[in-house]
Amino acid sequence: MSPVPFSHPVRVAHLNPRKPADLTLAPDAQARARIAQALDLTDLPAVTLDARITAAPHGAWVLTGRLAARVVQPCVVTLAPVESVIDEPVRRLYSPHALDPHPDSAGAEIEMPDEETEPLGSFIDAGAVLVEALSLALPLYPRAPGAEAPAPDGGEGMPAATDDADGQRPFAGLAAMLARRNDP
Template structure:
C-alpha cells in the first residue's frame, strides 16, 4: 500500500496528492490502495467542500489494467460528515458509504474551454499518474447530501395570499370599431 510521507505543514489536500505512477503499475495484478487522511487534511477537505466537519474519511480499493492501455479503479468511499441543515442551520451528521468506479483511458482528452463535462462520468483521461486524492474528493463531493435536514425540520408553508383580482381590462375592446372607421 503506497503511503504519502507525513508533512507537518500540509494543509492543502492537493499539495501532495496520493498518486500512482501509471508506468509503475503492474498490468497483470491489481494495485491495492488505502487512503485515510489525517485530521488536518480532513479539515482542509471539509473547508474545500463547504461542510462543517469531516471526522472520518477512508478511500480503499484497487487499480487494475483494463484492456490494452486503460486502467480501472474500483473502490469504496466511507465518510462521516457534518453539514448545516438547510432549514434550521443545525448540524446534520451523515454516514456515507459509496462504491467508486472510474475508468482511465489514454484516448480521452480533458475538457477544454466551454466544455465542462464529459459524457460518461466514470471515464477519466489517463495521464502519467492516477490521482487517488482527487478521485476521493470528487467521489465525496458527489456523495454529499445536497439538502441536509435536521430531524423534524420543516419549511413553514407560505402564507395564503389572496387571489389576484381578475383582470377586467380589455385593451383591444374598441379596436374593431376603429378599424371599421366607426370610431
C-alpha cells in the first residue's frame, strides 16, 4: 500500500469530549504536489479543509467540515487543462464499534454500516480525510470550453457502429424484401 500523500493525525486521547477540536488544513506547495500526483491532477493550486472533531455517543467521534479546492485536470477530449472549483461538505464518523475493513484474516468480508463510518483507532487522520474527500469530489469527465466529444459515427472515415463490414446497413433492404414478399 502506498503512503498517504498528505497526513495530519490527531491523537484521539488528546481530544476533549466536552469541547470540539477545530482545525484548518492548508497543505503547502510540496504536499499539494504530492496530492496532485496521487490523484493524477495537472495541478492543485489550492486546497483547504476546515473541520471540527466532536464527541459522539457510544465513544465515537465525528469529523465535520468543508473542503474547498481549485484543481486542474486534463480535458477528456483535448487534454487541455481544465480548472474546477470544489466546495463540498465532509463528514466522517469514527466508531470503536465499526469493524476494520482490513482484517488480519485473508478473505474475510466486512460490511460497514455506511460509507461515512470508519473504525476508531488511536488517531484520526484529517489529512487522509482531505485527500479522500478531494478524490471523491473531482469531476469525472472534465471538459474544456468548446471541446466536443467525437461524433458517434467514429468520425474521420470510420464506419458507424450500425454498419456491417461492407459499410452497408444490415437492415436497409428489409422493408423492400417484406414489401416484395407480400406482393401477389
